[in-house]
Amino acid sequence: MEKWAFYSPQSLRELIEHLAEIHNPCFVAGGTDLMIKIRNYKIKPTTIVNLNRIHEMVYIRKEDEAIAIGAMTTFTQIAESPIVNRYARCLGQSAGNVGSKQIRNIATIGGNIANAAPCADSITSLMALGARVKTINIWGEIHEKPIDDVIIGREENNLDEKEVIIEIRIPTLEGGYSAFSKIGSRTAVTISKLNMAIVLSYNKADAAIECPKVAFGALGPKPFISDAVANSIKGKKFTYPVIDVIKPVLLKEVEASIAGRASFPYKREAIMGLAENTLNLLMDGIKEGGY
Amino acid sequence: MLLNMRVNGINYALDVNPRLRLLDVLREKLSLTGAKEGCGEGECGGCTIILDGLAVNSCLVLAHQAEGKEIITIEGLEKDGELDRLQQSFIDKGAVQCGYCTPGMLMSCKALLMKNPNPSNEEIKEAIEGNLCRCTGYIKIIDAVRAVADSKEGGN
Known part of the structure; x- marks a missing residue:
């Protein structure tokens, strides 16, 4: 068995100082996905850089027009955060649906993004x-890029070999609401066969949907934003049966993404129920007055 | 490579190969064989232990990720030859059948009660959603946790 070098920096500064000397680092955040890939020989690391002792990367903060989440924040912390559940409810819902309690207790949001699984629940909401x-590189430079640019394909990110995700920033929307739901093969501890997040702002006075954003996961190599579905509900009133408007557009979106694939006949039906669930969840949120 | 951790109230400084998982070290270096390897991929919960107060799958954690942390395994629940009340309740309610899932199940339930001494049935179900049991049908396990939470000493 080949020996590994193992390195556990205790601060970002220490990480950056040593990164230059580390050859071919394999970063481990929570490790829940990585451990399985290592055991299946999908990844053969030589040097492990463990990030779980960098406590400064664990936080959830409300700032002026955004919430900031440290990359090493776990899904349990996100799902239980009043800030997340107020300003980015769909993220709280997806975080609370990841794996099992044991997985959520160690799996991190930064790790989930870097791993870039097509069915990763948090990524659909984040999209x-x-x-x-926000990432940091070997020279200590900080870059900020849209999540859509970081995840480029199935389990593929465009981070440099020595670039580390340090923070996720989510813009907050005045009068905004959001919801996430997923379909799996069982009710709990399930990998998404399909998932969906909707974010919109809603003016109670005229009851019309404004600035809608819709994202799907497990419907192709990476979660993606659907402008077509968003546009179909823009300006509509919730009193109107939104689901009827959305259905033909959903079908087109599934056709465009996975036509010809074995999962196509299932997913083109399943997406209708998923959209209805997500819209209902969103309307529940509006009644409760959350974001 | 040196690994310092506290397991069931005892401080250890062990020479541990970085490739080993926490589960391997507990079972093979410390002979704490209560945590079981079922699936090895975080589905079954047989390897559940409590790490800094939270239930985690010890098969998905590298041993060195536990550096400086506090671990409780099933062996740490009993005190002075007396079973923990939760363990006794599992026996009393018939929540143990073949027994393979029991150590992991107990640690998930213990982690819940440490955080929330009076959980709802929904919260109990959520706490054990990552623990598979093919014998009991879960009802008796939920009864066992319920009985401890509802007892006059409370869940803690």
Whole structure:
């Protein structure tokens, strides 16, 4: 068995100082996905850089027009955060649906993004929320880019070999609401066969949907934003049966994404129920007055 | 490579290969064989232990990720030859059948009660959603946790 070098920096500064000397680092955040890839020989690391002792990367903060989440924040912390559930409810809902309690207790949002699984629940919500990803590189330079640019394909990110995700930034929207739901093969502890997030702002006075954003996951190599579905509900009133408007557009979106694939006949039906669930969840949120 | 951690109230400084998982170290270096390897990929919960107060799958954690942390395994629940009340309740309510899932199940339930001494049935179900049991049908396990939470000493 080949030996590994193992390195656990205790601060971002320490990480940056040593990164230059580390050859071919394999970063481990929570490790819940990575451990399985290592055991299946999909990844053969030589040097592990463990990030779980960098406590300064664990936080959820409300700032002026955004919420900031440290990359090493776990899904349990996100799902239980009053800030997330107030300003980015769909993210709280997706975080609370990741894996099992044991997984959520160690799996992190930064790790989920870097792993870039097509069915990653948090990524669909982050896409719909217009999240941006802050990274740090070997020279200590900080970059911020849209999550859509960071995830480029199935389990593929465009981070440099020595670039680390440090923070996720989510713009907050005045009068905004959001919801996430997923379909899996069982009710709990399930990998998404399909998931969806909707973010919109809603003016109670005229009851019309404004600035809608819709994202889908597990419908192709990476979660994506659907402008077509968003446009179909823009300006509509919730009193109107929104689901009827959305259905033909959903079908087109599934056709465009996975036509010819074995999952196509299932997903083109399943997406209708998923959209209805997500819209209902969103309307519940509006009644409760959350974001 | 040196690994410092506290397991069931005892401080250890062990020489541990970085490739080993926390589960391997607990079972093979410390002979704490209560945590079981079922699936090895975080589905079954047989390897559940409590790490800094939270239930985690020890098969998905590298041993060195536990550096400086506090771990409780099933072996740490009993005190002075007396079972923890939760363990006794599992026996009393018939929540143990073949027993393979029991250590992991107990640690998930214990982690819940440490955080929330009076959980709802929904919260109990959520706490054990990552623990598979093919014998009991879960009802008796929920009864066992319920009984401790509802007892006059409370869940803690």
